[in-house]
Amino acid sequence: MSKDQNPNRDKARAIRARQRVIGRELRRIYDGVAQEPVPDEFLDLLRKIDAKDEPGKKSS
């Protein structure tokens, strides 16, 4: 790793910078969905699951 060829180093740096930008963009897209309000169907689903699976509440 002792080769210090500037063109290569610059290229590697440019690629890393590029990847950071892409990384930010990926997170932006993903977080964009994750920040949407959870649709009611999901809440209903979990509520329904409850009713079906726990006929007699098992509490200690």
Add this chain to the structure above:
Amino acid sequence: MTVPHAAHAQNHQSSQDTGDFKTDLLGLVPFLRAFARSLCGSHEGADDLAQEALVKAWQSRDSFLPGTNLKAWLFTILRNQFYSDRRRAWRQAPWDQDAAEKIPGGGQDQGWSAELSDTARALRALTDEQREALILVGAGGFSYEDAAEICNCAVGTVKSRVARARKALIAILDGDEALPPSDRPPEGEAAREIMAQLDRLAPQDGPDAARRRRKESSG
């Protein structure tokens, strides 16, 4: 000075309590939806998938080991569901692009890539394996180890998929003409060009073949 990440400050003391478990699941729904969207591309399909996975997760809640990563466990269920649904769909009906485009939400551009950012579109040009690995690690914040578990492959495989995906994305974004058009999946010339690029970047047949091909195309 390094500040320890609070990311793994999850304390599942005893998620035996089904109420707690459900609350945990509910808290993960936003991420489950995001991952589903990245897998399917379509908005409605993704929510259906996420709901299926949620039901599966609930049904198999006894198999979850308290103290382990619930998010990774949930994502694994979603991913398995996605691939088994798709295998079933393929068996049942041959893929018909025209029909798919007529189904609301069945087109490629609902949801995930509705953003129409270059990156979102370029993501579609990746293989499923590259895309999921890149999303999990690059956007979902999973460790390579957790991503490997979710994708049911070796850690090294995830690393190389992520690296290939990043390279491919850069190559696609740098060559604007190869971006899949925004209103339909890549086909014809564009698709061939993308495949050629991916091939050059992520050779299945070893680095030598890639080097050979690059020489051929440049000389």
